[in-house]
Amino acid sequence: MIRNLSFRYKIPLRASILIAFTAAVVTAAVMYRVYENLKNDLLADASSMGRVLARPLATAILHDDVWRAYEIINSPTRATGEGRGSQPQVMMVLDARQKVYVSTQPKQYPMLSDLAADDPAAGPLRQAIDAMVAPEFTVITLPSTDRFYILTPIMSDEVRLATLVMGYSRSMFVPRFFDMASSAVVMTLLALALLLPVTWYWAWRMAIPLTRLAEAMGRVGPTLPDLADCRLYVSRDEIGQVGTAFARMLGQLKEKEALEAQMLHSERLAAVGRLAAGIAHEINNPLGGMLNAISTFKKHGNDDPQTMKTLSLIERGLVQIKDIIAALLVEARLQSHPLSVQDIEDTCTLVLSDAHRKSAELVWENDIMDALPLPSTLVRQILINLLLNAIAAVETQGRVRCHIYRDSTNMIMRVENGGQHIPPERMNYLFEPFSSSREGGTGLGLWVIYQITQQMKGEIAVQSQPGLTCFVVTLPIVEASP
Amino acid sequence: MRSSIRLALILCCAFFCAAVSRADQTPIRIGLTPVFLDDQTAFVNSWRNYLTSKLHRPVEFVQRATYREITDLLRTGKLEFAWVCGYPYVRNKDAMTLLAVPVYRGKPTYRSYLIVPATDHQTASIADLRGKVFAFSDRDSNSGYLVPVHELLSLHQKPNGFFAKTFFTWSHRNVVQAVADGLAQGGAVDGYIWDVLAQIHPALTQQTRIVRASSEHGFPPFVAAKTVAPEDFKMMRDTLIAMPADEEGARLIAQLRLDGFTAADEQLFDSIAVMRAAAED
Incomplete structure (x- = not known):
């Protein structure tokens, strides 16, 4: 039950129990101290009273003035009243033969009597009196009775005349003790009333980072939670460290997930590519045969206009199929002349008319100064396709920016347009053939770019957000070994 | 200097006047013993005031714990009168004269x-x-x-x-x-x-x-020292006997739970004398 309790309650509960326990122990210690102090005070009072009474008692006993002795031992009780203060329950004077000389309770302890044999105090009292070294007082506590006794010798000229016995009830200072103890308890309860809510709050606060972390970890499943939603506790303590580690783990998981998605994407495109290539090869052979046959037939001539019309119709269709297959089957003809600056600049000239038709602005930045060992036909095809796509995407009077540059190992073509952005759900299928969303597009332009880039071991990256769509093609420059 | 001389003169004059007035103002000293409840200080004070006003002289009550102390004071002339017990009276007849005996329940006796x-x-x-x-x-x-x-x-x-x-x-x-x-x-x-x-x-x-x-014995009597002047003796006896006659006296007597005082004969104490003789034999 407690095991499964949330730390949100477990920590405050433990802290509260600890505080309550501490308070109880401290209170108990204070109460024990109070009890001891009361007892010591009482003993000090009693012994000083014994010494005060012993002097006049000595005179009274010397003169055998029983009544005077009786008045002396009764004076403390008479002064404060019966049952009040720390007054002895019984006082008696035992003479040298340990017979009662006088007592405050003559009916119980009559004059001249021995201490009654059935009085449990008698034996220990006799022993204590015998063992007493004058003029020190002695305290004896009898476990069998609820009294303790203070014995004071009554001395005259260093001779012990008698012994003053003061019997106190052990429960006598219980009311006073309870008075003091109850105030201690009230103080403790007040302190608890103050401490417990504070402790509860602190402990609860302490549990919050842990519960948030647990909650965030619990959400890691088929889908990964967004780190911003987890509201993790930021600090360098242990929970903070665990939180940081968790965030790192979450990041790695997301990276892995993205990587997997990309691999899946690449594999799918590769599969599509293989399929397309296979189909293209299979179609190309009969297609070539069919076109040859039509060509031969036309050479030999046939005047039937109907036949000629039909044949040219078939021929046009076959040529279209051939074009599509050719487009689909991007075969990197790497044996092309190296890319010159003029090749790049030509591309600009080629697309300029399309840009003008749409009144779009083409910003051209070419930082390539030298010829590059890259197949010029393929690079130009990539560039043309990118530019035509961009020009098609921008609104009328839109803006297309093309930046071509290189670093130490790559040639980079960056084409931006301010047209409508590509929605995220399209991104996954962006490079697949026939996936164009544009009116009149074949959906093969990006497929071709992708295929060429793949064959040249380059990379293609797309970023699209409202207002800016950017295609970056990076092609590694492989210096031809001389 | 002048003022201090004047002050000395004034003081001398005052002292002289006081000394002259003292002649008539010698206090009457009355010894009290525990023959009555002598721990009622307020009562003793009002009784003293009563006697002072009746005798026109200051009255002092002298209280002692034992009879012996009062008897000794009477013998040595430090008291004029005393309320003592019948036993010390019969023992010290040579030093004291019977003045008056309280009347209790109609008789000057008690048990x-x-x-x-x-x-x-x-x-x-x-x-x-x-x-x-x-x-x-x-x-x-x-x-x-x-x-x-x-x-x-x-x-x-x-x-x-x-x-x-x-x-x-x-x-x-x-x-x-x-x-x-x-x-x-x-x-x-x-x-x-x-x-x-x-x-x-x-x-x-x-x-x-x-x-x-x-059996009944003579009530503890008021006695006078032998040295007391006859007119003082008479004045004191008359004052005591007359107490029930006036209001304040009657109130005091009632507080003592007595009926009054009487001038008894000394034979009243013969029974005590007989017992004394037997006991001290």
Whole structure:
């Protein structure tokens, strides 16, 4: 039950129990101290009273003035009243033969009597009196009775005349003790009333980072939670460290997930590519045969206009199929002349008319100064396709920016347009053939770019957000070994 | 300098005047003993004021714990009058003259009570108290000492051998207290005082039981020192006897639970003298 309790309650509960326990122990210690102090005070009072009474008692006993002795031992009780203060329950004077000389309770302890044999105090009292070294007082506590006794010798000229016995009830200072103890308890309860809510709050606060972390970890499943939603506790303590580690783990998981998605994407495109290539090869052979046959037939001539019309119709269709297959089957003809600056600049000239038709602005930045060992036909095809796509995407009077540059190992073509952005759900299928969303597009332009880039071991990256769509093609420059 | 001389003159004058007036203002000193409840200071003060106004002279009451001290003061001329017990009176007749005797319940006599704790239902006489602790009031008290001692004598006993222990409480009231508390198993007390206590502190006397009341003896008398001038003697006796006649005097007498004072004959104390002779023999 407690095991499964949330730390949100477990920590405050433990802290509260600890505080309550501490308070109880401290209170108990204070109460024990109070009890001891009361007892010591009482003993000090009693012994000083014994010494005060012993002097006049000595005179009274010397003169055998029983009544005077009786008045002396009764004076403390008479002064404060019966049952009040720390007054002895019984006082008696035992003479040298340990017979009662006088007592405050003559009916119980009559004059001249021995201490009654059935009085449990008698034996220990006799022993204590015998063992007493004058003029020190002695305290004896009898476990069998609820009294303790203070014995004071009554001395005259260093001779012990008698012994003053003061019997106190052990429960006598219980009311006073309870008075003091109850105030201690009230103080403790007040302190608890103050401490417990504070402790509860602190402990609860302490549990919050842990519960948030647990909650965030619990959400890691088929889908990964967004780190911003987890509201993790930021600090360098242990929970903070665990939180940081968790965030790192979450990041790695997301990276892995993205990587997997990309691999899946690449594999799918590769599969599509293989399929397309296979189909293209299979179609190309009969297609070539069919076109040859039509060509031969036309050479030999046939005047039937109907036949000629039909044949040219078939021929046009076959040529279209051939074009599509050719487009689909991007075969990197790497044996092309190296890319010159003029090749790049030509591309600009080629697309300029399309840009003008749409009144779009083409910003051209070419930082390539030298010829590059890259197949010029393929690079130009990539560039043309990118530019035509961009020009098609921008609104009328839109803006297309093309930046071509290189670093130490790559040639980079960056084409931006301010047209409508590509929605995220399209991104996954962006490079697949026939996936164009544009009116009149074949959906093969990006497929071709992708295929060429793949064959040249380059990379293609797309970023699209409202207002800016950017295609970056990076092609590694492989210096031809001389 | 001048002012200090003037001050000295004024002081001398004042001293002289005081000395002249003192001639008529010699205080009358009256000794009191615990023959009555002498612990009522307010009563004693108002009685003193009453006597001062009646005698036209300052009155001083001198209280002592024992009869012996008062008797000694009277003998040495330090007191003019005293209220003493009949026993010291018969013992010291050479030094004192009988002045007046209080009248209690119509007679100038009282009794001595033998008391035991109320829980003691067996004791029927002093003979039953053999081997017990016994409380006397004062060695010079008639009712609190001489009467029980004389009674023991008639049993051919002396207090020391008969009782296990005896002690003096120095007042009749304390005898009642000692017996009530159980400190003593028996005690001898002035019957008048026990009666008064029974009226004002019934809770105390209820803890005691009267075993026996003695025969009547002369009430503790007022006596005068032999040296007192006859006119002072007469004035004092008249004032005491006249007390019930005026309002304040009657009130004081009522507070003492007495009827008044009378000029009794000294034969009233013969019974005490007889007991004294037997006891001191």
